Amino acid sequence: IFDHFASMAGKIDVAASDEIARYLASHTEPTNNPLQWWTDRRSNFPRLSRMALDYLSIPGTSVDVERVFSRGRRALSHIGSRLSAQTTCAILCVGTWSRLELIRPSDSLAVTSGPEVNNNDSDYEMEDGWDAIHAVLK
Template identity: 60%
Template structure:
């Protein structure tokens, strides 16, 4: 399990977490993809527009009381699910 291995490694001081995750992709392929997804900002307006579109769907009038943290988590989970980085059954367990 990638997460168990990652959590059991020694803590090291890092100046650039994006670079660290990029370099550790072979060791932690799923975790690195998730970390890079979370740590990086979309570079093009198309990505930003797509994100806002998904956010609008997510933040419908029925769900307008979700916190920013919950919204961010749901958008990340949706992205990771489409990339097959997380399994639906793992999300259901939480």
């Protein structure tokens, strides 16, 4: 089953490995707010900061994970849904960000009252970074 796994991995990005090397060579700095630390350094470590912000913003308890599954179940019917995985993820993310007041209600309203989007393009993928939490931490 894993015969072709190595060929799927692709080439290692040299810039990413240089970024990791720079990060590992840098001095350790004490911080009380790791999210802010990575936000402040996203120009020095663009890939690592994005990854760190994604992982560090994950809730630390299993209770929230169970709530997300419950919300997902309410967002999708039991029989199935025509929503893509990205759309489902976007719905759950925006809902959570709204409850945490990371996005303004006026912004949500402006987006939802905008023009209709053509749903005929089933191959559409959202731009990289659409779900990046650091955009709201500016």
